[in-house]
Amino acid sequence: xxxxxxxxxxxxxxxxxxxxxxxxxxxxxxxxxxxxxxxxxxxxxxxxxxxxxxxxxxxxxxxxxxxxxxxxxxxxxxxxxxxxxxxxxxxxxxxxxxxxxxxxxxxxxxxxxxxxxxxxxxxxxxxxxxxxxxxxxxxxxxxxxxxxxxxxxxxxxxxxxxxxxxxxxxxxxxxxxxxxxxxxxxxxxxxxxxxxxxxxxxxxxxxxxxxxxxxxxxxxxxxxxxxxxxxxxxxxxxxxxxxxxxxxxxxxxxxxxxxxxxxxxxxxxxxxxxxxxxxxxxxxxxxxxxxxxxxxxxxxxxxxxxxxxxxxxxxxxxxxxxxxxxxxxxxxxxxxxxxxxxxxxxxxxxxxxxxxxxxxxxxxxxxxxxxxxxxxxxxxxxxxxxxxxxxxxxxxxxxxxxxxxxxxxxxxxxxxxxxxxxxxxxxxxxxxxxxxxxxxxxxxxxxxxxxxxxxxxxxxxxxxxxxxxxxxxxxxxxxx
Amino acid sequence: xxxxxxxxxxxxxxxxxxxxxxxxxxxxxxxxxxxxxxxxxxxxxxxxxxxxxxxxxxxxxxxxxxxxxxxxxxxxxxxxxxxxxxxxxxxxxxxxxxxxxxxxxxxxxxxxxxxxxxxxxxxxxxxxxxxxxxxxxxxxxxxxxxxxxxxxxxxxxxxxxxxxxxxxxxxxxxxxxxxxxxxxxxxxxxxxxxxxxxxxxxxxxxxxxxx
Numbered sequence: 001x002x003x004x005x006x007x008x009x010x011x012x013x014x015x016x017x018x019x020x021x022x023x024x025x026x027x028x029x030x031x032x033x034x035x036x037x038x039x040x041x042x043x044x045x046x047x048x049x050x051x052x053x054x055x056x057x058x059x060x061x062x063x064x065x066x067x068x069x070x071x072x073x074x075x076x077x078x079x080x081x082x083x084x085x086x087x088x089x090x091x092x093x094x095x096x097x098x099x100x101x102x103x104x105x106x107x108x109x110x111x112x113x114x115x116x117x118x119x120x121x122x123x124x125x126x127x128x129x130x131x132x133x134x135x136x137x138x139x140x141x142x143x144x145x146x147x148x149x150x151x152x153x154x155x156x157x158x159x160x161x162x163x164x165x166x167x168x169x170x171x172x173x174x175x176x177x178x179x180x181x182x183x184x185x186x187x188x189x190x191x192x193x194x195x196x197x198x199x200x201x202x203x204x205x206x207x208x209x210x211x212x213x214x215x216x217x218x219x220x221x222x223x224x225x226x227x228x229x230x231x232x233x234x235x236x237x238x239x240x241x242x243x244x245x246x247x248x249x250x251x252x253x254x255x256x257x258x259x260x261x262x263x264x265x266x267x268x269x270x271x272x273x274x275x276x277x278x279x280x281x282x283x284x285x286x287x288x289x290x291x292x293x294x295x296x297x298x299x300x301x302x303x304x305x306x307x308x309x310x311x312x313x314x315x316x317x318x319x320x321x322x323x324x325x326x327x328x329x330x331x332x333x334x335x336x337x338x339x340x341x342x343x344x345x346x347x348x349x350x351x352x353x354x355x356x357x358x359x360x361x362x363x364x365x366x367x368x369x370x371x372x373x374x375x376x377x378x379x380x381x382x383x384x385x386x387x388x389x390x391x392x393x394x395x396x397x398x399x400x401x402x403x404x405x406x407x408x409x410x411x412x413x414x415x416x417x418x419x420x421x422x423x424x425x426x427x428x429x430x431x432x433x434x435x436x437x438x439x440x441x442x443x444x445x446x447x448x449x450x451x452x453x454x455x456x457x458x459x460x461x462x463x464x465x466x467x468x469x470x471x472x473x474x475x476x477x478x479x480x
Numbered sequence: 481x482x483x484x485x486x487x488x489x490x491x492x493x494x495x496x497x498x499x500x501x502x503x504x505x506x507x508x509x510x511x512x513x514x515x516x517x518x519x520x521x522x523x524x525x526x527x528x529x530x531x532x533x534x535x536x537x538x539x540x541x542x543x544x545x546x547x548x549x550x551x552x553x554x555x556x557x558x559x560x561x562x563x564x565x566x567x568x569x570x571x572x573x574x575x576x577x578x579x580x581x582x583x584x585x586x587x588x589x590x591x592x593x594x595x596x597x598x599x600x601x602x603x604x605x606x607x608x609x610x611x612x613x614x615x616x617x618x619x620x621x622x623x624x625x626x627x628x629x630x631x632x633x634x635x636x637x638x639x640x641x642x643x644x645x646x647x648x649x650x651x652x653x654x655x656x657x658x659x660x661x662x663x664x665x666x667x668x669x670x671x672x673x674x675x676x677x678x679x680x681x682x683x684x685x686x687x688x689x690x691x
């Protein structure tokens with residue numbers, strides 16, 4: 001009986017090491033809170049978090065191009081998992097730089113720990129090779145986010161956000177789990193790439209389970225009509241958490257969706273199974289951009305924008321082509337930096353007491369802080385998809401994918417949605433460059449200059465992505 | 481089949497009882513019935529160990545915790561009169577969608593061809609990614625190491641499903657810390673220490689006096 005340990009090898013844990021570094025550092029950050037005086041503990045926790053994400057990012061990049069099935073297929077190391085883990089880690093790094101004292105001065109190490117843990121969950125989702133790993137990664141991600149949303153206890157809207165997210169997200173988890181149970185009943189396995197087996201094929205139970213499973217994922221991606229929670233939750237959560245949610249949560253859920261579409265649904269025999277998902281994506285492009293029109297709060301505006309952007313990325317996966325997954329990854333990377341950059345600018349306009357997310361705070365910004373206004377303009381133009389920005393390039397890639405695979409209605413909606421979104425993003429730009437007689441919003445001094453570094457990182461990354469369209473092509477994306 | 485029918489009715493009825501009872505204690509009792517019926521269902525599927533765990537952990541430990549919490553919050557006192565039901569307009573569409581889902585589910589189940597030898601061990605034999613290193617287990621019902629036994633359960637938990645097992649522990653850690661962050665720090669340390677200092681400085685204050 002003593003020989004069972006041989007079935008788990010050191011390599012298995014090496015594949016999981018980036019996630020383990022991030023998750024383990026969170027525990028060390030909590031210990032620092034316990035052992036060090038409070039003044040030092042806060043800085044130490046953030047420093048530890050930054051170091052952990054950089055280390056994990058470097059380590060994960062080493063395994064790019066390696067294919068390995070760890071834990072008997074429970075965790076997969078392939079191109080997809082590495083790329084999505086890097087996106088999650090970069091968004092965590094930027095998030096950690098956006099922390100200010102707003103509402104959470106008492107327990108910042110715990111705040112850092114929860115962000116690191118949700119990042120761990122998203123990383124596990126990125127590499128999840130079995131439905132069980134996928135669900136547990138999602139739960140680690142969501143549990144930390146419930147707490148992070150409600151962490152600013154002095155604000156009513158934060159409590160509402162936390163509670164709303166808890167209830168609605170748990171319902172979605174229920175859908176996901178029910179779908180998984182039906183899939184297991186239909187196929188007898190929880191390994192995603194083994195769900196399709198020649199002996200069983202596609203039958204009613206499989207289709208039903210997959211349909212319910214995809215509804216759960218659509219909720220986590222905030223696709224229309226499961227998007228109602230997003231603006232309220234994004235508004236109530238503290239600014240860094242909103243930034244993190246808009247990128248890392250989507251990256252985790254998209255990785256899971258891509259893995260399921262590419263490895264567990266035979267194309268093109270069963271493309272009809274995905275039709276509802278693509279209808280959700282199409283609706284998201286329209287509703288997201290139209291909803292953003294009326295918003296005057298940057299967080300709510302970016303929440304609606306995130307709904308639309310998720311629609312664009314899911315549209316790239318239609319048809320399950322090699323080009324599709326590359327466009328999706330490229331667009332997600334570009335979107336991550338544009339979005340995080342916009343949030344970093346908002347963090348620089350925040351004071352100890354108030355977050356600079358109202359549109360009023362941006363009026364006449366060009367006269368006061370030209371550099372910051374220029375950065376924000378750049379991010380907004382890129383989000384809108386102005387030619388020669390990374391956002392434009394990404395949209396062209398997705399458009400060509402949809403035409404190539406025959407899903408041209410999705411491409412047409414992408415163009416229409418983008419046209420509407422120009423007005424949304426130009427509203428922010430107009431506010432910044434408008435001549436203002438007297439600033440109605442008081443000048444604020446940001447509590448920390450760290451977000452400047454975040455703005456710089458994001459701006460450089462978007463520029464680099466524009467001129468060097470990184471399309472990870474030399475590594476196989478999916479290992480079956 | 482008769483056993484299954486009885487259990488199915490009991491499971492669904494008790495589940496409805498959990499969400500529809502006004503008194504939280506009644507909800508917990510309905511939940512107890514639900515857990516017990518589920519344990520018997522596991523027994524009929526030859527999951528003896530799982531049935532025992534279900535009784536010991538869920539009925540024995542978790543339900544007792546629920547009852548403690550309800551008792552501490554004051555059973556029966558905190559139930560507010562139900563407000564106007566703002567969802568009445570949605571009742572009919574919800575029923576229609578629910579009925580459609582039920583029909584679809586039933587249709588799917590009838591059309592389904594369950595792979596022969598389904599279930600956990602049957603699954604292990606069709607797993608294309610299993611590395612083939614885990615020795616095949618010959619199943620003889622009732623014997624030591626048979627499907628559903630403790631040995632079989634342990635083997636699955638520590639080989640095929642080791643990663644989910646370890647991640648579950650991590651989920652619990654996150655949940656515990658999350659609760660401490662949200663609830664524990666509700667009284668900021670500074671204020672608590674100030675209160676303690678005050679209490680030491682004024683020992684003459686009569687016992688039991690508040691503020």
